[in-house]
Amino acid sequence: MALQISATNAEHPALLLELPWQLPLEEWPEKYLVPLPRGISRHVVRYARAGDEIIAVKELAERPAVREYGLLRDLDRLGIPAVDALAVVTGRTDDDGEPLEPVLVTRHLGGSMPYRSMFETTLRPATINRLMDALAVLLVRLHLAGFAWGDCSLSNTLFRRDAGAYAAYLVDAETGELHPRLSDGQRDYDLDLARVNISGELLDVEASGALHPAVDPVEFGNQICGRYQELWKELTRTSVYPAGKYHYIERRIRRLNDLGFDVAEMQIEHSSNGDTVTFVPKVVDAGHHQRQLLRLTGLDAEENQARRLLNDLESWMATQDDYSPGDRPPGSQLRSSGGHPHGARPEVLAHRWVRDVFRPTVRAVPPELRGAMDPAEIYHELLEHRWYLSERAQHDIGLDTAVADYIKNILPKVRETLRPTAE
Secondary structure (H helix, E strand, O other): OOOEEEEOOOOHHHHHOOOOOOOOHHHOOHHHEOOOOOOOOOOOEEEEEEOOEEEEEEEOOHHHHHHHHHHHHHHHHOOOOEOOEEEEEEOOEOOOOOEOOOEEEEEOOOOEEEHHHHHOOOOOHHHHHHHHHHHHHHHHHHHHOOEEOOOOOOOOEEEEEEOOEEEEEEOOOOOOEEOOOOOHHHHHHHHHHHHHHHHHHHHHHHHOOOOOOOOOHHHHHHHHHHHHHHHHHHHHOOOEEOOOOHHHHHHHHHHHHHOOOEEEEEEEEEEOOEEEEEEEEEEEOOOHHHHHHHHHHOOOOOHHHHHHHHHHHHHHHHOOOOOEEOOOOOOOOOOOOEEOOOOOOHHHHHHHHHHHHHHHHHHOOOHHHHOOOOHHHHHHHHHHHHHHHHHHHOOOOOHHHHHHHHHHHHHHHHHHHHOOOOO
16 A cells, blocks of 8 residues: 555645654654653653754554544634644555555644643743633633544643643544533533543552642642633633623623633624624733733833733723624734734734723823823723722723712822821
8 A cells, every 4th residue: 555645735745754663653763753741641752853843743543543633623713722734644654565554644833831841940820821811711722613522631731832822732533522512511521531530640640750749639639620611611601792881891801800801802793783792711820911012012000900901901992893703813813803904914003902991091090190100000990990980880881981070089088198297
């Protein structure tokens, strides 16, 4: 049987032909391999170089190889974080003509690490919590897409940090199944497997001496189930909001923030009876919002203030008439699913917000009433006051009304408390 390389990218077959397919993966010479950390796998896996790319090559039987290739392509189409499937190589034989196992070829996920390599540095409990949250986010996104993993574990996941964000990627879809919709029983089964697998893997790390002594492996496995359930409940609640009402959207964002999750993407679907909003969650590191706000707008603020200002910026973007959903600039860090219809960079859109919303709002507060507050702090206070008044009124009162009330009823009291008392 002749060597066959089934691939969707026309560039890869020619590059893959340079690799020593006549040898079992275990016997590949070092000159073809790339020394990257590998996770635990039931199959032989090697990292190799194909042209300018690093690929992961996994030996397994033809039927599961073709099936996994198809599932990974489906996940890519659905926008789920997973490794990219490049090819399936079949018809391999050694120099004596004896058959060798087919292989699945995927693209190496740059900057990613298997969990064991990350634990070699004895991660702090707070960092472990963020990694587990990232895995909970991945599992929720898979289930929302109708994908039953069948073997959720740390070993089948790659973790990556990018600009303060933590993300988990599916790396092994061999046991997965894609359905139009998952039942509660299918989700519970996947979740129970995750709990058992994660606790077992952490017990193994603990036995090696690499686990922080404050982390209980069994309790950690239970906690990820709790985090999953909280996130699933918040993301699957369907709500229809009056068109263009920031207040209701903001309430959902705040609930996700209170759970410890950021919002990676926000999609607003317009209809005759209101707007339906869906969110994609993200796990971020301390100081992430400060850095992002400074990069986009030049505004320097405290972390909570920066997150609040970013929420307002992105809600404003998503409700603009010239904002086209589904055309988000590649690599955008802004948390919305749309983008400027002419491909404007996020920095350009942020500049519009600073010019048209942020600065006019801050300037509405008389300089003599601002005291020592800087512009970012003033705007944060105004947004908080708007939130308070909107909650009390049970509808969005708008920023102009909030500013007027803040100037009239709040600032005078603040200045009164700051006035020196007579001796």
